[in-house]
Amino acid sequence: MAYELEDELAAELEDELEDEGELEDEDELEDGDRDVNLVFGGGRKARKSSRRSRIAERVASMIVDCHCHAGKGDRMTAPWNTDAPIEPYLRRARRAGIDKTVVFAPFHSNYDEANRQVARIVARFPGRLIGFAFVHATRDAGRIFSMVERARKWGFRGIKSHGFQAMPTRELCEAARAFRMPLLADVVGRAEVVDLLASQFPDVNFIIPHLGSFADDWRAHQRVIDQLVRYPNVYTDTSGVRRFDYIVEAIKRAGARKVLFGSDGPWLHPGLELHKVRLLRLPPDQESLILGGNIIRLLRQVRSEVDPKDMRRVRRERSSSATAGAQAMEAGSSLPPGTQVEHICNHFVGMTLRNHAHDFLLARAELNTVAVGHAQQQVARAIHLGIDQHLF
Numbered sequence: 001m002a003y004e005l006e007d008e009l010a011a012e013l014e015d016e017l018e019d020e021g022e023l024e025d026e027d028e029l030e031d032g033d034r035d036v037n038l039v040f041g042g043g044r045k046a047r048k049s050s051r052r053s054r055i056a057e058r059v060a061s062m063i064v065d066c067h068c069h070a071g072k073g074d075r076m077t078a079p080w081n082t083d084a085p086i087e088p089y090l091r092r093a094r095r096a097g098i099d100k101t102v103v104f105a106p107f108h109s110n111y112d113e114a115n116r117q118v119a120r121i122v123a124r125f126p127g128r129l130i131g132f133a134f135v136h137a138t139r140d141a142g143r144i145f146s147m148v149e150r151a152r153k154w155g156f157r158g159i160k161s162h163g164f165q166a167m168p169t170r171e172l173c174e175a176a177r178a179f180r181m182p183l184l185a186d187v188v189g190r191a192e193v194v195d196l197l198a199s200q201f202p203d204v205n206f207i208i209p210h211l212g213s214f215a216d217d218w219r220a221h222q223r224v225i226d227q228l229v230r231y232p233n234v235y236t237d238t239s240g241v242r243r244f245d246y247i248v249e250a251i252k253r254a255g256a257r258k259v260l261f262g263s264d265g266p267w268l269h270p271g272l273e274l275h276k277v278r279l280l281r282l283p284p285d286q287e288s289l290i291l292g293g294n295i296i297r298l299l300r301q302v303r304s305e306v307d308p309k310d311m312r313r314v315r316r317e318r319s320s321s322a323t324a325g326a327q328a329m330e331a332g333s334s335l336p337p338g339t340q341v342e343h344i345c346n347h348f349v350g351m352t353l354r355n356h357a358h359d360f361l362l363a364r365a366e367l368n369t370v371a372v373g374h375a376q377q378q379v380a381r382a383i384h385l386g387i388d389q390h391l392f
């Protein structure tokens, strides 16, 4: 399998170096050099004067934001399901010195459509953006592989899922495994889920954003740090993490190889988020892993074709979850209007409420109607409590 990412990076960098007059000798441009191994640090031993080492150096010092949203959402009840404009982000990112950015959709009620939008955006800025496919693990049940396959054809290199909507299912993890794609899975504070995912799918790389919780849940941070230490396939990103010492601890205990720079742009400022990493004052080799080396290493593993063996597993999971997905949709649609968990979570961010909302979502996904009813009551109660206490 050709390492397309390296080819792309090498080609881009060749152009840049040529523009800058750094390539004096045209004869140096031989096809064989396109197969140069661009692993982080790989070019160090090579002669300083060679193009190979210059390209490797550029890749090693490349700053890649592994977490940014792009495109329009359709719900329009909160910024993250309304609009993620890429242009202002790109201006800020350029000023901050960010070379490339992983982008995926904001919250959307149809990820097939949202991913198409992202593909069009990536096509406008091919040198700067790398697409990830957003999937809703239960709503898209039965069609996840085909969504990811389509996205792969657009050049996408990873998958994003969000726990406000659904936790990763076997079908989703099998799709990630089949393409060797990293799965950026927001677990919204429910770090215990990571133990299950990481051990059931040891050959899928999970990036758990926000050190497990965008909502500043320090217990989740602590647990995710333990998981970074224990599981070779668990990574985190720095986006939106406010408690700085947890980032320090994560690197100290799990090593710089397990932490990735991410911004959660365009809603968070990429320059501000990048500065957090700079403030760690790490040795240059560790800092460059966090700023780009780690994500490039994960993206290098992505395949374009699927092994027949992997395909069989994909089919098996697809057919079982297609049935479950259809049933879950039915159960979900029979609920009274206004109880969609996304709707609730988007409006109210109280911890108690969010936990009840998760229970509700899980119960709905598991077709447990008694639990659905119970969770619904709890959600309603939590909302009232919040309103009474002026929490919202």
Ligand SMILES: [Zn+2]
Pocket: 067, 069, 264
């Ligand atoms: Zn995000």
